[in-house]
Amino acid sequence: EVQLVESGGGLVQPGRSLRLSCTASGFTFGDYAMSWVRQAPGKGLEWVGFIRSKAYGGTTEYAASVKGRFTISRDDSKSIAYLQMNSLKTEDTAVYYCTRVGSTWASYYFDCWGQGTLVTVSS
Amino acid sequence: QSVLTQPPSASGTPGQRVTISCSGSSSNIGSNTVNWYQQLPGTAPKLLIYSNNQRPSGVPDRFSGSKSGASASLAISGLQSEDEADYYCAAWDDSLNGDYVFGTGTKVTVL
Numbered sequence: 235e236v237q238l239v240e241s242g243g244g245l246v247q248p249g250r251s252l253r254l255s256c257t258a259s260g261f262t263f264g265d266y267a268m269s270w271v272r273q274a275p276g277k278g279l280e281w282v283g284f285i286r287s288k289a290y291g292g293t294t295e296y297a298a299s300v301k302g303r304f305t306i307s308r309d310d311s312k313s314i315a316y317l318q319m320n321s322l323k324t325e326d327t328a329v330y331y332c333t334r335v336g337s338t339w340a341s342y343y344f345d346c347w348g349q350g351t352l353v354t355v356s357s
Numbered sequence: 358q359s360v361l362t363q364p365p366s367a368s369g370t371p372g373q374r375v376t377i378s379c380s381g382s383s384s385n386i387g388s389n390t391v392n393w394y395q396q397l398p399g400t401a402p403k404l405l406i407y408s409n410n411q412r413p414s415g416v417p418d419r420f421s422g423s424k425s426g427a428s429a430s431l432a433i434s435g436l437q438s439e440d441e442a443d444y445y446c447a448a449w450d451d452s453l454n455g456d457y458v459f460g461t462g463t464k465v466t467v468l
Contacts, residue, residue: 279462345413348401350401
């Protein structure tokens with residue numbers, strides 16, 4: 235069974251840092267790109283960024299709202315994806331979901347989601 | 358701020374057909390495929406439709422997707438009580454930053 239489990243969320247002060255982890259199981263982690271999506275309380279979904287598989291360079295892309303502050307990385311030996319969040323702002327308060335990126339020849343989509351971890355940025 | 362516009366709500370009685378629209382532009386829906394996600398109350402989102410009209414394994418054929426130009430739609434036929442959820446369309450956007458953009462979301466209520 236494909237499973238993604240996020241961890242590392244919690245309460246953090248504005249300007250501080252936090253690192254989230256996403257532990258995967260049930261599939262060959264290294265074969266897939268991984269992405270992070272967030273959802274502020276009572277709001278809709280917002281894409282944060284993704285990391286390609288090593289076969290495609292392991293490169294990253296980010297939403298404009300987090301570029302320069304957030305960094306996504308991966309450890310294929312441990313089947314873990316990370317989201318390093320620096321210079322956190324109150325507007326970063328959200329549930330953060332880890333997703334697997336599925337693909338066909340012309341389409342990319344998030345085909346498996348974790349349960350989410352809540353990050354609250356507040357003084 | 359989402360660039361894909363959905364109606365905030367939709368409703369129907371059990372057995373009815375409900376359709377949700379998703380309006381975008383030439384840089385997103387107009388040039389890329391559309392995906393749909395279902396979020397049941399208090400749970401994580403789930404992939405419902407990918408590549409405009411493809412259903413992942415396990416998704417009932419009551420759910421169908423379509424796309425025309427810069428707009429897309431999701432149809433739920435034979436509405437059931439367990440379909441009460443939030444639904445989001447999404448697509449990659451080829452504009453400057455190349456973001457993956459979600460729709461504003463539609464809350465479906467089964468009356």
